[in-house]
Amino acid sequence: KQEVTQIPAALSVPEGENLVLNCSFTDSAIYNLQWFRQDPGKGLTSLLLIQSSQREQTSGRLNASLDKSSGRSTLYIAASQPGDSATYLCAVPTSGGSYIPTFGRGTSLIVHP
Amino acid sequence: DGGITQSPKYLFRKEGQNVTLSCEQNLNHDAMYWYRQDPGQGLRLIYYSQIVNDFQKGDIAEGYSVSREKKESFPLTVTSAQKNPTAFYLCASSMLQGNSPLHFGNGTRLTVT
Numbered sequence: 001k002q003e004v005t006q007i008p009a010a011l012s013v014p015e016g017e018n019l020v021l022n023c024s025f026t027d028s029a030i031y032n033l034q035w036f037r038q039d040p041g042k043g044l045t046s047l048l049l050i051q052s053s054q055r056e057q058t059s060g061r062l063n064a065s066l067d068k069s070s071g072r073s074t075l076y077i078a079a080s081q082p083g084d085s086a087t088y089l090c091a092v093p094t095s096g097g098s099y100i101p102t103f104g105r106g107t108s109l110i111v112h113p
Numbered sequence: 114d115g116g117i118t119q120s121p122k123y124l125f126r127k128e129g130q131n132v133t134l135s136c137e138q139n140l141n142h143d144a145m146y147w148y149r150q151d152p153g154q155g156l157r158l159i160y161y162s163q164i165v166n167d168f169q170k171g172d173i174a175e176g177y178s179v180s181r182e183k184k185e186s187f188p189l190t191v192t193s194a195q196k197n198p199t200a201f202y203l204c205a206s207s208m209l210q211g212n213s214p215l216h217f218g219n220g221t222r223l224t225v226t
Contacts, residue, residue, distance in 0.1 A: 031212075032212065034214055034215060036215075036217075041201075041220075041222070042219055042220065043117075043119075043203055043217040043218050043219040043220045044203070044205075044215075044217040045217070046214045046215065046216065046217075049212070049214045051212055089155070089156070091215065099144065099163075099207070099209055099213075100146075100158065100161060100171075101146070101205075101207075101215055102158075103148075103155050103156040104155060105153070105154070105155035106155060
């Protein structure tokens with residue numbers, strides 16, 4: 001069964017820092033990996049989706065990388081801002097070539113001015 | 114705009130009552146999912162459906178039921194058999210393709226007293 005771990009569980013940084021959030025998974029036979037953002041009391045917003053054949057994806061100040069062989073992905077946030085404060089979750093399909101997403105518990109990020 | 118609509122946003126019920134949460138999507142997605150989110154627990158899969166009139170149990174299906182009579186709709190019923198129903202419920206959908214991102218509704222917060 002696919003297990004997804006996110007480190008760190010929480011992060012508090014001053015504005016302007018560059019950040020790295022980590023996601024690891026146990027079964028590397030995945031179609032894709034997706035990063036989400038969740039604001040308190042809200043649903044999840046998709047940030048980036050990396051296909052299994054890709055090494056990274058970029059959107060604005062966000063860059064996500066994928067290393068399937070080692071079962072790892074990182075989300076890099078450049079020049080963090082208070083508006084980046086949220087919980088960040090990664091999701092990968094479960095084992096056996098399934099499309100069913102399995103989620104990590106997330107990294108809770110606070111960026112203070 | 115295409116998207117996923119969950120209603121209501123907040124729901125209060127007395128213990129012992131069944132309650133149905135609505136999820137509608139106009140994205141023409143094949144697959145729909147229900148997740149439960151508790152503080153510190155991440156998202157846990159309750160049920161999913163990949164085609165009309167068919168659905169599968171997720172990791173925590175006990176005490177819940179679903180139907181998929183239309184492609185656009187995937188309602189979740191929380192029955193009185195669910196031991197601890199108070200939680201945040203999230204509905205999601207996707208195409209059944211490896212490059213298809215997962216889309217989420219804004220969630221329903223259910224409180225049972």
